[in-house]
Amino acid sequence: MTPRSAKPISSSLRPTWRAVSSGTTAYACSAIASFATRCARALRLTDGVTNLELTRLRGFQDLIGPSAETFTFIEDCARRCVERHCFREIRIPLVERIELYDRSTGETSDIVQKQMYKIERPPESDTSGAMVLRPEGTPGVVRAYIEAGLDRRDPEQRFFYSGPMLRYERPQKGRYRQFHQFGVEVFGRSDALCDAELLVMIEEFRRELGIRLTFQINSIGDAVCRPAFREAVLNFGLKHRDQLCQDCQQRLTRNPLRLLDCKIDAALVESAPRSIDYLCADCRAHFAKLKDLLDAAAVEFVENPRLVRGLDYYTRTTFEVISADVGAQSTVIAGGRYDGLIEALGGAPVPGIGFAMGIERLALALETAGRAPKFEVDAAIIPIGDAAARKAITVAHAMRQRGLRVEMLSPERRPKALLGRAAKIGARFAVIIGENELQKGAVVLRDLRASSQIELPEAQVAERVLAARVG
Structure with a gap:
């Protein structure tokens, strides 16, 4: 698959044989060395195994986050x-x-x-x-x-x-x-x-x-x-043909109106005929x-x-x-x-x-304009232990049912590390569930912006987080 009338993709890896044939032996060696360098950039050689370097093509972009x-x-x-x-x-x-x-x-x-x-x-x-x-x-x-x-x-x-x-x-x-x-x-x-x-x-x-x-x-x-306007633009172009860019000179008789949207000849076409007058x-x-x-x-x-x-x-x-x-x-x-x-x-x-x-x-x-949307995480659920992980699933589900964005964190990491992760993902609150909270049917709701926390029944956590979002 190649762009129409464009060089094929592999052309950048071809040695310039035409230039080499007309130059000296030293120039030929330099061209071959340059070709080898370009090939080396495209291929990584590790322990005798050739791995193709996979990067996105020029002019394309990855949209992430x-x-x-x-x-x-x-x-x-x-x-x-x-x-x-x-x-x-x-x-x-x-x-x-x-x-x-x-x-x-x-x-x-x-x-x-x-x-x-x-x-x-x-x-x-x-x-x-x-x-x-x-x-x-x-x-x-x-x-x-x-x-x-x-x-x-x-x-x-x-x-x-x-x-x-x-x-x-x-x-x-x-x-x-x-x-x-x-x-x-x-x-x-x-x-x-x-x-x-x-x-x-x-x-x-x-x-x-x-x-x-x-x-x-x-x-x-x-x-x-429109034909009269087209004819007027054509005559204008013919009158100023020597001042036109190469592309406009070639298009003049086939499509003269393209003169008017040419970026190169913008100053010249300011004096061209106007469609409104025709x-x-x-x-x-x-x-x-x-x-x-x-x-x-x-x-x-x-x-x-x-x-x-x-x-x-x-x-x-x-x-x-x-x-x-x-x-x-x-x-x-x-x-x-x-x-x-x-x-x-x-x-x-x-x-x-x-x-x-x-x-x-x-x-x-x-x-x-500073108007790009910001992805906000309402809460991160921090379960401490396997039993808390079971409760975390139901708490997170109840919160999501209310339209909240909630991420559950791994129970296999230390609480301090999990609080750091919650802050890193931009969560407003951390919902902490440990053994004491399981026995009480409660959670600890920590406000990561205010660095404050309260204990409250698990049934109230979604309402409290929603209230903070509105406020």
């Missing part, structure tokens, strides 16, 4: 928000045919040209055509919608999805080769109220997270007025209605005339949600209307709109 909990917190918050708006869940495969992204994401896009992970299959495979690991969610959701016949049988649908996506990008803060998205898609609605509802839903989500975000919106027109009456009315609805819902926004989507099936509303707290990768949510996508993929002419949020970038924003 707090980082995983932050992801779950964001996803749970998003799920609550979308379910209040009557979205239903959809789960799509991680693997799709490559043609799906050629036809949806676009052959000229960086995703298709450079970033997709392609799966190589043996000739005897039972599936024709190339397969890729999904780089984004929308095309797969649209394919599933069409394949289920919903585009003709029951076109108006609301779906949400979540999961990992894969792109072969240069890793940096907030950008990984495996990343996670939570997204929504609405099919069968073309009205401005539907567009506004998505942005209102994002605002509800933002408030629940408690972070600062900026909403940017634009309209890029439709099949009536909108037809219907698109202008749709955009005005969207802004009026956002004002009515008290959703603050700014208009950004440089927000575009380069493919023809994207229409009218486009938007991004920006965080000032995550560095260069500042877009945490992006979306827009794609009224021509379903038909482009072989379905009925059904309109659609959606967005996707990047979980990694939202997690950065939460951490920067």
Whole structure:
């Protein structure tokens, strides 16, 4: 499995034979020695046994403890928000045919040209055509919608999805080769109220997270007025061709609107044509209605005339949600209307709109704002002896039934060590059960923050810990 148009994984361990052939013998020896050093780093030799060094791949990350909990917190918050708006869940495969992204994401896009992970299959495979690991969610959701016949049988649908996506990008803060998205898609609605509802839903989500975000919106027109805008951008690009970066020069005639979202040519495109100046009456009315609805819902926004989507099936509303707290990768949510996508993929002419949020970038924003969730242990049960261990099981069960987080510690360690462990895991209380407590039907409840303790009946321990949590 290798990224499309990217070097195979093993290329870093290949000696540079082309360079060696044109150099001196000393240079050749140096190259071979360097190759051997790289091999030695990949393999550990111990007592004549070769052990492969297993480490995670570049651009991938392990989510352990707090980082995983932050992801779950964001996803749970998003799920609550979308379910209040009557979205239903959809789960799509991680693997799709490559043609799906050629036809949806676009052959000229960086995703298709450079970033997709392609799966190589043996000739005897039972599936024709190339397969890729999904780089984004929308095309797969649209394919599933069409394949289920919903585009003709029951076109108006609301779906949400979540999961990992894969792109072969240069890793940096907030950008990984495996990343996670939570997204929504609405099919069968073309009205401005539907567009506004998505942005209102994002605002509800933002408030629940408690972070600062900026909403940017634009309209890029439709099949009536968009061609004139595209032609104006093309002429602008041709006029300034020598000033464009190499990628924009290559894309200019095939997809000129991509000039407007190029980071390298950002200063130049400030003087480029604006989509708002080319909108037809219907698109202008749709955009005005969207802004009026956002004002009515008290959703603050700014208009950004440089927000575009380069493919023809994207229409009218486009938007991004920006965080000032995550560095260069500042877009945490992006979306827009794609009224021509379903038909482009072989379905009925059904309109659609959606967005996707990047979980990694939202997690950065939460951490920067000091809003990341904290995992708190309400109590650690310390049984002293085997008989106390039997009682510990019932006490812990009763406490968990009340919604408390409780960890039982080993009865085979000394009480002092167990108190240290309770403090280390961040428990608020230690519930100590020894021989004396067993005889009395009681426990010792030690407040690890206040360094105080009391003895009380075991039936009261859950209520006392709950009261402390509320307080």
